[in-house]
Amino acid sequence: MASILEFRDIHCTLGGRKVLRGVSLAVEQGETVVLLGRSGSGKTTLLKTANGLIHTDSGEILFEGKPIHSQDLIHIRRRMGYVIQDAGLFPHWTVEANIGLVPRLDGWEPQRIAERTGALLKSAGLGEEIRLRYPRQLSGGQKQRVGIARALAADPPLLLLDEPFAALDPITRFDLQRQFLELRRATHQSALFVTHDIREALLLGTRIALLKDGAIDTLATPREFLQAKSDEARAFLAGLEEAWRENAS
């Protein structure tokens, strides 16, 4: 069976700087591939080439086995849920209108959208009373839950997430991370997940792709990653325990 998403030898230049230098990577059905890396490693750029927000110089991107550039990008994007750091909710729309966006674009019946919204609110751990609120009336954690619900609304085969939990407090973040894990276990949702947080990568990834200077440095399962030998992987792993050890000594 074809991968949900496949990058083949992607090169990309942004503002004169070579950001991606030949990245090849596949996301299989039901897995979460985490793109881990420092700022400027190219992880967000790679994510944004998947739905055509950023154009590549060369290489090929296949979604469900077909090159994305041979298809209508508008329709491809509606089949890829997209979640970003501060959720990117539409401030002039209620929670309900935000969540129902893609179903509405796809022409669902209002009744079906309302039911779907109710189901999503419930599974996101949000109460019905939130339906008619505006984004500015929500906490950071609630916004992000709504952002994920919006991305899942039309049941997309793939989720793209760009540091979705980075701006949350640690407790809310852990809560959302666990919920994300549950989502994968319950629905076998496929996802490509960008983070700079090694803990998050180890917790959420079925595989971790560590990017360095626009190329994949290490590609491994979390278990294998703990034993990875590359300098960059060691540098990330060192950050895991060093902090309190340094302080305690």
Place this chain on the structure above:
Amino acid sequence: MPPELLPRALEHLEMVAITILVASAVGIPAAALLAHRPSGARWALWFANIGQTVPSLALFGFLIPIHYIGGIGQHTAIEAMCLYALLPILRNALTGLTGVDPAVRESAIAMGMTSSQILRQVELPLAAPSIMAGVRIATVSTIGTATIAAAIGGGGLGTFIFRGIAMVDSHTILAGAVPAAILAIAADEVLEWIERRLAPA
């Protein structure tokens, strides 16, 4: 109070209304077209700025001898006032449209909205208060400028002002100036109320 005050005031308002409608019909779509073309937007603002610097009385004068568009009367005045009203409307609409949070725009694209859906459902509603502010500023200043229309036979409340100047009669001047000021203040209040209603909830 001169008996023809009401017809003159209505004439005044009519000129202002036509001016603002035309300037909005040109300025707001132009801003939508230019919002994602920074160099085009710069040129358009430059052009509108230049239009603004020509003294209004001189502009009326320049237009009079031009065939078809010029001549004595209301239409010449309206053409000149449109040029003045264009700048605040264009500039505010551009500010509003380019001020939409990039993260919101990016989300809209990534969710699979088309450019026209983004413009109609996201950018225009979010820019609405700013667009309305431009329309308000243009309306208030046009109410003032329209008093000069009487100089080229445009009518309106300026008729009393010019008549009063000619007769050196300040009562007649006030009969034009006070209603014009009241109109301006009233228009400002009403449009500001609409502007607040348009602010995203």
